[in-house]
Amino acid sequence: MIRVGVIGVGRGRAFVGSAKTVGMELVALCDTWEEKLEAVGKQFNVSTYTDYDKFLEHDMDAVILANYFHQHAPFAIKALEAGKHVMSETTAVITMAEAAALVNKVEKTGKIYMLAENYPYFKYNQEMRRLYQAGEIGEMVYGEGEYLHPDAVETRNKRSAGFNHWRNNLPVTYYNTHALAPIMHITDTMPVMVNALSIPNSPKDEQTALLPNKADTSSVILTRMNNDSVVRTIGYNLRGHGNWYRVHGTRGLMENLRTLDTQMLRVKHEVFELREGEVEEKIYKPDFPFMANVANTTGHGGGDFFTDYYFAEAIRTGVQPYFDVYKAVAMSAVAIQGFKSAHENGAPFEIPDFKNSMS
Numbered sequence: 001m002i003r004v005g006v007i008g009v010g011r012g013r014a015f016v017g018s019a020k021t022v023g024m025e026l027v028a029l030c031d032t033w034e035e036k037l038e039a040v041g042k043q044f045n046v047s048t049y050t051d052y053d054k055f056l057e058h059d060m061d062a063v064i065l066a067n068y069f070h071q072h073a074p075f076a077i078k079a080l081e082a083g084k085h086v087m088s089e090t091t092a093v094i095t096m097a098e099a100a101a102l103v104n105k106v107e108k109t110g111k112i113y114m115l116a117e118n119y120p121y122f123k124y125n126q127e128m129r130r131l132y133q134a135g136e137i138g139e140m141v142y143g144e145g146e147y148l149h150p151d152a153v154e155t156r157n158k159r160s161a162g163f164n165h166w167r168n169n170l171p172v173t174y175y176n177t178h179a180l181a182p183i184m185h186i187t188d189t190m191p192v193m194v195n196a197l198s199i200p201n202s203p204k205d206e207q208t209a210l211l212p213n214k215a216d217t218s219s220v221i222l223t224r225m226n227n228d229s230v231v232r233t234i235g236y237n238l239r240g241h242g243n244w245y246r247v248h249g250t251r252g253l254m255e256n257l258r259t260l261d262t263q264m265l266r267v268k269h270e271v272f273e274l275r276e277g278e279v280e281e282k283i284y285k286p287d288f289p290f291m292a293n294v295a296n297t298t299g300h301g302g303g304d305f306f307t308d309y310y311f312a313e314a315i316r317t318g319v320q321p322y323f324d325v326y327k328a329v330a331m332s333a334v335a336i337q338g339f340k341s342a343h344e345n346g347a348p349f350e351i352p353d354f355k356n357s358m359s
């Protein structure tokens, strides 16, 4: 069993769902919210800490970061320094300086670092990766990722109590990984440049008027990928709750359905370039490639199982996972540079290659 400690007893509890199946065991929890910490500690019968430094002294192999969105990098760096492997919730870093420091720390310590990006592991996204890798639609020329999560004002104020909660202060491009990561995973491409525009709150939006949210409502980010394709991502308060991903290739299109059963996948070819055995249009409901029985019982469309699975696998093999530190900071860089771009009305900003620049 890999011994794991979790900081953040909100989202942090999701990890426990499939931990045992993948050979991980929760041994310690950390949170400054004492009442909740005590209750969750009792529920799982594990040690509890309100002080992160003391928590890091606990006998364990790995730390999962589910603390505040904007404070993952310093907590990741401390855990790596303490000799722990790290899986971090979104987002990895919030400044380019943090990105450089985190990459440096992972390279120096040699510990496993993984971004817990779960959306690429939806059934249809894993199937799109399988098809793409088999050449079904050729090479991506254009992609789209949409993560839309509007909620009633009561829900949002409960989830993000207080003017200073991070969800009420989030720069509008920053919650971008659920939209971008699946496209990167399907196509094995990396971002190299962004142009972004911010969408302000409308005074006609009666729900938003009741929020202490200081940020704009959404953003559109155009990202140039390293194969010259363009990916458009949007998120996250626009009406029309759901997740949609689409990849246009040099010889076909794949996307999950926009309406009715959005778990269905559509693969489309043009008649003029059909290959033997191919059909013009296929619509079907894919399943997980493996361990479907367990994945089906976990949150976020089974994605929560696969992040646990790949983190455990990386620790056991010593090989960094797919969503390693370089992909993690590249996605954060899209958010950070995208925000700068939005401030300059869509001016282009580069995404540095942290792999080459840091070594």
Ligand SMILES: NC(=O)c1ccc[n+]([C@@H]2O[C@H](COP(=O)([O-])OP(=O)(O)OC[C@H]3O[C@@H](n4cnc5c(N)ncnc54)[C@H](O)[C@@H]3O)[C@@H](O)[C@H]2O)c1
Residues within 6 Å of the ligand: 007, 008, 009, 010, 011, 012, 030, 031, 032, 033, 050, 052, 065, 066, 067, 068, 069, 070, 089, 090, 091, 116, 117, 118, 159, 300
């Ligand atoms: N991948 C997903 O599908 C998904 C879903 C939900 C949340 N998340 C991510 O998980 C993270 C946490 O989300 P949340 O909704 O639980 O946030 P939250 O703000 O509700 O909870 C964060 C918790 O961390 C604790 N905390 C903060 N600073 C601390 C410190 N210094 N020491 C100890 N404890 C501390 C807080 O007391 C709180 O309980 C965020 O990064 C969020 O983006 C991801």
